[in-house]
Amino acid sequence: MPLVRVHNFSISLDGYGSGEPQSLESPFGHAGQRLHEWMFATSFWDRESGQCGVDAVFAGRHEVGFGAEIMGANKFGPPGWQDDPDWRGWWGEDPPFHTPTYVLTHRPRPPLEMAGGTTFHFLDASPAEALAVAREAAGDLDVRLGGGASVVRDFVAAGLVDHLHLVVVPIVLGRGARLWDGLEALEDTFDIESVSSPSGVIHLTFTRRG
Amino acid sequence: MPLVRVHNFSISLDGYGSGEPQSLESPFGHAGQRLHEWMFATSFWDRESGQCGVDAVFAGRHEVGFGAEIMGANKFGPPGWQDDPDWRGWWGEDPPFHTPTYVLTHRPRPPLEMAGGTTFHFLDASPAEALAVAREAAGDLDVRLGGGASVVRDFVAAGLVDHLHLVVVPIVLGRGARLWDGLEALEDTFDIESVSSPSGVIHLTFTRRG
Numbered sequence: 001m002p003l004v005r006v007h008n009f010s011i012s013l014d015g016y017g018s019g020e021p022q023s024l025e026s027p028f029g030h031a032g033q034r035l036h037e038w039m040f041a042t043s044f045w046d047r048e049s050g051q052c053g054v055d056a057v058f059a060g061r062h063e064v065g066f067g068a069e070i071m072g073a074n075k076f077g078p079p080g081w082q083d084d085p086d087w088r089g090w091w092g093e094d095p096p097f098h099t100p101t102y103v104l105t106h107r108p109r110p111p112l113e114m115a116g117g118t119t120f121h122f123l124d125a126s127p128a129e130a131l132a133v134a135r136e137a138a139g140d141l142d143v144r145l146g147g148g149a150s151v152v153r154d155f156v157a158a159g160l161v162d163h164l165h166l167v168v169v170p171i172v173l174g175r176g177a178r179l180w181d182g183l184e185a186l187e188d189t190f191d192i193e194s195v196s197s198p199s200g201v202i203h204l205t206f207t208r209r210g
Numbered sequence: 211m212p213l214v215r216v217h218n219f220s221i222s223l224d225g226y227g228s229g230e231p232q233s234l235e236s237p238f239g240h241a242g243q244r245l246h247e248w249m250f251a252t253s254f255w256d257r258e259s260g261q262c263g264v265d266a267v268f269a270g271r272h273e274v275g276f277g278a279e280i281m282g283a284n285k286f287g288p289p290g291w292q293d294d295p296d297w298r299g300w301w302g303e304d305p306p307f308h309t310p311t312y313v314l315t316h317r318p319r320p321p322l323e324m325a326g327g328t329t330f331h332f333l334d335a336s337p338a339e340a341l342a343v344a345r346e347a348a349g350d351l352d353v354r355l356g357g358g359a360s361v362v363r364d365f366v367a368a369g370l371v372d373h374l375h376l377v378v379v380p381i382v383l384g385r386g387a388r389l390w391d392g393l394e395a396l397e398d399t400f401d402i403e404s405v406s407s408p409s410g411v412i413h414l415t416f417t418r419r420g
Contacts, residue, residue: 013225013390013396013402013414015223015225015390168404170402171395171396171397172390172397173394174390174391174392174393174394174395180224180382180384181384182384183224183382183384184383184385185381185382185384186381187380187381187382192223192380193410194378194380194406194412195406196405196406196412200403202404202412204223
């Protein structure tokens, strides 16, 4: 059975996956790039001069074995992108997904075929409905859940996530999109492991019990 | 210069230092003992059969070099203890503080002299005022800040804490007394380090920059 996996989802010590306000200039609000600097320093991001330790090993799992991605509207573009018919995502003409990619939005639009195998499909659907569509597209491969915080939260709360990899970055954001709300007693359904990296971040993995 | 230190302050993944509701029967509310089981398994707690690894080493720092403790009203007793003139704390006649111990409360009462060197003093005072009194009593020794969450938060926000040791326990409480509120950008004034323990908890240390 293919899995639903979340990788490299970075949060602050106080559990925010993004700062605020989010905008075209600041996709992560006042967090800036601080939630993701750990990744930029890895060979996953910079093959020639990045480090190849625990951060890189975790980061690289983002690429392996996926046949589809699901993401929330807030990951696809800045607030208001639905009003811009020309918005094609943050990632240029060759986005790093290379599979069918399902964007959850209450204002769907026709699919966008990009280079490199990525096609964006826009769905107004519940987590379970969206997952059924993505699983169909992914075939024998896994489905990546790409975030943001509210999408991860909703899918986890609905019992739809098998593997969850969080990266706790040692900053306190104080405000933004918080991951943890509504996930009380997550330890009852997941095995939780942590490892501290020399870079200062903490990798947390949640494995759903069989 | 003596330091102000917090040791062994346990929080859930989502940042709660206690569950709810707190009561005589359940001092930590629905968290039960889960925030502190890591400590019960150490030689700090059980000298003969506890483990002596990283959890024990951190836990033992709670005892070393203190001349006074400050704690909040919610640490001293269950909600409503102020209405019980016979309440003498949770810890029996020989509490584990062995120094003057200052309880912050808006309803002070006369000091309580216990066995083993602990005397409880009751102060209606700001963090800075309480700390001045505690420093005076501690002399050349450090002052321990004992919690709970709101007291740690208030003292950290006021810039009065030098060393902060948090223990992140891999549970999601969902509700209770949250540590992080109002501490945005803590990383600007503290160096932050983390280490994962084989027990599953994560030790976070915050060292105030000089």
